[in-house]
Amino acid sequence: MKINTRRSAFLVISEIENKKNPNADTLMEKYHRTLKDPKDRKLFVEIVHGVLKFKNLLDYYINFVATKGVKDKRILNVLRIATYELMFLDRIPEYATVDEACSLVESINKHQKGFVNAVLRNIIRKKDEIEKALERVKETNLKDFLSIKLSYPKFLIEYLEQSYGLEKTIKILEFLNTKPLQSIKINTKKIDREDFLKKLELNGYKYTLAEENSEIVYILSGNIKDSDLYREGYFYFQDLASSLVVKWNKEDFESAGAILDLCAAPGGKTFNCAEITKGFIISCDVNKSKVDLLRNNLVRLGFDNVVPAQSDATILNEDFIDKFDIVIADLPCAGFGTIRKKPDIKWNKTLEDIESLHELQLRILDNAAKYVKDGGIIFYSTCTLGHKENEDTAKDFVKRHKEFSIVYQKTIFPDEYQCDGFFIAKLRKEGKEEA
Template sequence: MLLTQTLACETLFAVLGGQNLTEALGTTWRQNPNLTPQQRGAVQDISYGTLRHLGLLEAVLQQLATKPVKEQEVRILLLISLYQLQFTRAGAHAVVDHAVEVASKIGSGKAKGLVNAVLRNFLRQQAELISAAQKNERGRFSHPKWWLTAMKQAYPKQWQQILQANNSHPPMTLRVNCRHTSAEAYLARLNEVGITGRILGPQAIQLDKPQAVDALPDFAAGWVSVQDWGAQAAAYLLDVRDGQRVLDACAAPGGKTGHLLELAELDLLALDADAKRLERVSNNLERLQLSARTACADAAEPASWWDGQLFDRILADVPCSATGVTRRHPDIKWLRRPDDFAELQCQQEKILDQLWSLVASGGKLLYATCSVFPAENQAAVAAFAARHPDAIAEPLQHPAIPADLIRDGQGGQLLPNADHDGFFYALFRKAAA
């Protein structure tokens, strides 16, 4: 536990300094290549869990510390220790003893007494401290105040549901490759190896417990992929048919690319501006035994990559705040800032306008985000439609998509819940010239 507390402390020090959690954990793994799977799992759980409940933990710490803890490393150590004591089965005495030892090795090394006192006081008053922390909305929902305000304004009836979903553990959902088998048949195969779950849609199975992909029958042979049910809606909504020329404009890591190719024989170009992430698209397609052209380029700069032939279908899964997948990336809550949205909106607008010029007459473009903020969703597509009179909003209808899609104006919003993450979709058809 001593090592896992130390590494979790280092990881969160990087995250709260501005680095995203995926990158911070990647650095931790590279610098500590000999960690056991159990140690890696513990560091990951502490890191994710502390960020998931950070508002509550900070409210508890504020009650316990007579004055603000100035040394950031010590403050983080206290927060991760409080997380362990409140939310895990780790032995309380071991958590406290190891935290005191870690305190002697970080910062100035003079915080042993503070760490010992704070954690032991928490154990003595645990229920009262948690109750008091939850009286404050930031403590109860573990989201920044500006985020709370924005959700109340956008979703006056559902805001609490959204925030609670953000703080939950995400489900593991599979997309069954319809070229190989059905969801019903694959679920039966899972049951044979002791894995249980339930069918959400024609290709979607949600597992009762997360599994390593190596445990999934024929995963390596491309029979199944890991993909949230809400994300699976994109390929269905785009309405692809055999022989069509299709652009997946922001393709990495390739989940939607693979799904499109499973549904139809396509001439598909997968585009992404990040070469490293684009490699994941190729790797996913190779596992699925599917093929597409790939290009490392900026979707907003078609002059650098477009061959002059129009597309029948374009998937514009644009860069966004990713606030709909917060439970998978809890660092988003604490790294996002209100002024991020203006820059993101500029990117989204430029990509949309450039891609629309590449859609063939009668062709369709699907705008997609994994956001729950209207500025990136309803407002963005309304502005797009106003700029492009030839963009005709199409109904978002398909029997395979989640039934709780909230249709609003020219798009539809999925809010995060037990079945899926948060996504927004809007489908436009180009009027005949």
């Protein structure tokens, strides 16, 4: 591995940990662009995501041999990267991992080179001993063991256990530690499914189809965003779970005259609607740059029935009142369902965040309730897991708005559907509440 690949990974992990840049995707993209070799780029993503996914487990190994701990976070992050390689990347020789870690640490604090060398060589030598010690933790405290082995904060394990039970929680967390494939949605407004699949094959892409939605394609290798297929607007990026809001309620969206997507970025559900509705869509986001990106994608994809708009969903828009047959409310959430793609989420959310997000969701839904015509529908969704932001939000909403009822609600469990964790609630407005 080239040292600049390791250095880039080190800089990203350190900055995420210091919370200097909370947008991990943007930060990774910045460094990703500096690596010209596709193999270096792939390895960079592997290391960053791997360290963030398994931080607790890596720290257990490091602290087992460095019994006084590692006080300098910079040195700790070098050790995390090297320990991840030793544990998970068999194709890199152990001696190369140690040597390159020592080279990297020399540029940070040359006096720590001997310490880093000793820690890593002890991890290699004591691997079996460390694994046996971890098994003893399992015998004495299962939650502590899971927090280390699966590498999640203990509060998150206990939070999900309250909603789904421990056995189901373990299955969810194990799946969220797996590597996601590139997931794309065919733009059926421009090309039918069979023709698109033929183009994929002609361009050398291997793929598989999602069972729940055959217009969702998993790309098995290669960066398809760099292809002419992307530039020509034949597809857009979307996870299976997100696509099911429209897929499972196709008749509602086909017949709707006016649809509002309240928090649209990056735009997947707006594009789903644009493919099938006979009406029009107003697609909103609070962030101007995201609205601009949405507008550019609409041009690329060839949709002419969408009006992008900058709008804050937390502020009542008088122009929207009683105007829409359907409001899509895919709202801010903790994002626990997306940990496969954004492992830093594990470490930057708290129980207090979950509570405040629940309240924010209700505030936005209060506005959405005013935008829907009588007989209309709110599709409330999140990309998170746990009852507080999902079932409890839907339940509290209909308590506050007696004119609404829950038609159905469903959690899309990632381990069952092999996609992001997701929640959908269909809320129908039966009519104005009588005085």
